Amino acid sequence: MGPLWLLALIAGLSLFGFAIGRWKSVALAREGRQPMAARPAHYGSFVLVWTAIPAVIVLILLSIGRPYIADHAVRAHLPDNVLADETNLSLAIANVEQVANGLKTVTPDEMQNIKIGVVTARSVFAKHGVPLAGDVEPYQLAAAISLNAIRATLSDITDVTVSLVTALCLVFAFIRIKPRLRARTAVERVILVLLILASSVAVLTTIGIVLSMLFQALHFFSMVSPANFFLGTVWDPRFAAAGSQESGQFGFLPLAWGTLFISFFAMLVAVPVGLFSAIYMSEYASSRVRSVAKPLLEILAGIPTIVYGFFALTTVGPAIRDYVAVPFGLGTSGNNVITAGLVMGIMLIPYVSSLSDDIITAVPRALRDGSLGLGATRSETVKQVVLPAALPGIVGAILLAASRAIGETMIVVLAAGVAANMSLNPFTEMTTITVKIVNQLTGDLEFTSPQTLVAFALGITLFVATLALNVLALTIVRKYREQYE
């Protein structure tokens, strides 16, 4: 049986357990010797949970363990010279794997022929549609045979164990059903564990991502010194020709500066406009205006960033160049920081406004009434009561927008270009960390040269920076928050 069949078996038995658990508790209740501690459905769920969960855990453990055992069996048959060749070991194991797959297709007669060497395994396999790269070595054949045998045994063991565990647990849980059994709390506890598991998925994924980046980043820092990276003012990675040891300059500062500069302009547009429109929508607009304007604003959030990129490239960029930059002698390029900031800011408006609007609307009416009742004007009420009460949420909205700004790539490429510059003039071309990450990782690459590994160093730096930003904002919010009930 495959794992799918086992899962089906577990599911079937669990459902059966639910039915009989429920039935037993109903029967017990009818006997009426003792009051039941929970409702019938809880007893049913109790049996279900106790049948399904241990079996699934056993199945998962066995499935994780099986490849290791199989791998071990294969290695036992590999000659020493193959084992010693570290770099090609995985290839050798993969070859055995293929032979093992081929063996599954041959008839016993053919098998006999192969064993005594009348025909080559390769030709037989080819007849059955399993192409091999080379001839089969005797050791490969032996390893493949034992691999198949071990696999079959392991599969049988899994089947038997899981079926046994399922059945035993079912019986065990069924026997445990007594009037005094607190099935309700027991089931609740299992649900709690499920919830915790679900939340740990997110946390563990984050940790996993960080670790994988960290590993590569450390590799990078073993080739380029951190001082050169963090303090370098020139970004010129120079894709080195294969074999040459020449490496470019990996100055992080121009990218960091470009990112900050562009994000700054984006936030300069997005925060006031977004916040003001949120205040208008939630405090002043009539419900009719609101019902039309709010969805319209939110459409902005649905536009793909590449479309904003077009807009920047074909309209905003040239306009800024022709009407501002060139007349004032500030720059000559249609690609510039201002364009990117402006367009990105427009893209971010709905992020700020929509969330802030919801948060402002959630501030209780009673607070507004209290302020208005004291003779405060609408805007005094908004400034002094509503906004402070909504502050944590608003900061959250702004942070979300800020991380979008820092992470945005498409608009930057089209609006600000890909040249890493470090300048105070916002009418020059600049670029951001994420753009360079994409740059370094596009194409056919191996993760061995500093030119590609630098992407991971950039990534983890970006990660740490955004994290720090979040922590900072959280502390600020915690300090100044005005919490309402």
Place this chain on the structure above:
Amino acid sequence: MSSSPAPFQTIRTPDASPRPTKIHADGVKVIYGTKQALHGVSIDIGEKSVTAFIGPSGCGKSTFLRCINRMNDTIVGARVEGKITLDGEDIYNTDLDVVELRARVGMVFQKPNPFPKSIFDNVAYGPRIHGLAKSKADLEEIVVTSLQKASLYNEVKDRLQEPGTGLSGGQQQRLCIARAIAVSPEVILMDEPCSALDPIATAKVEELIDELRTNYTIVIVTHSMQQAARVSQRTAFFHLGHLVEEGPTDHIFTNPLEQRTQDYITGRFG
């Protein structure tokens, strides 16, 4: 409307020596969307006295109270008809500044609604907005006296910087009273100010009301007949959106002219 064709007649008993009128309401109707909550209420509220509004739940006491400082303006779909004057001036006149009106007519709400700010800032809110304090010391002075008047000061004097939302329900209610009197309005509207208070705090608030009466006009909504009898000079009985009877408090409580008033104050319905 499906109400009786004959206009509803409020039974009125004048004071022996009537006070000058502070607030005058004439045929006030309030419609929430399609639901009419007040069906033409007319009443004169005397200056520097306490008027109590009583009546069963949902009869429109709060609604009428909110008309007096135009808090109904903030409710979407609420419509107010009729006329209310404060010192002879029509408060629903389009020229009138609502903000100024509300500074003159303060309100303590039925549910305590302290701002999520410190206790000090809660009370200082009004004075700051209206620029009532010349200096920091001045402001502190106002805050402390207001808290004292609301008989809350002793309980919170060591934690003026802590959030007002962290107080108990009764303390929050007194904080809201302190907040309202800190702007020294001419009229104070109190919507069940003692509903969350224990007998001791209630007695203190009643004492405060009695004290305030010398300078302020007070309208109080209450569900406690005893409280109405204790603190007010005049009492108005509302029922189903009508002002059924109004007159001197002792008269209403000893000798009501309407059967419904009688039934209500003797607890036969509610």
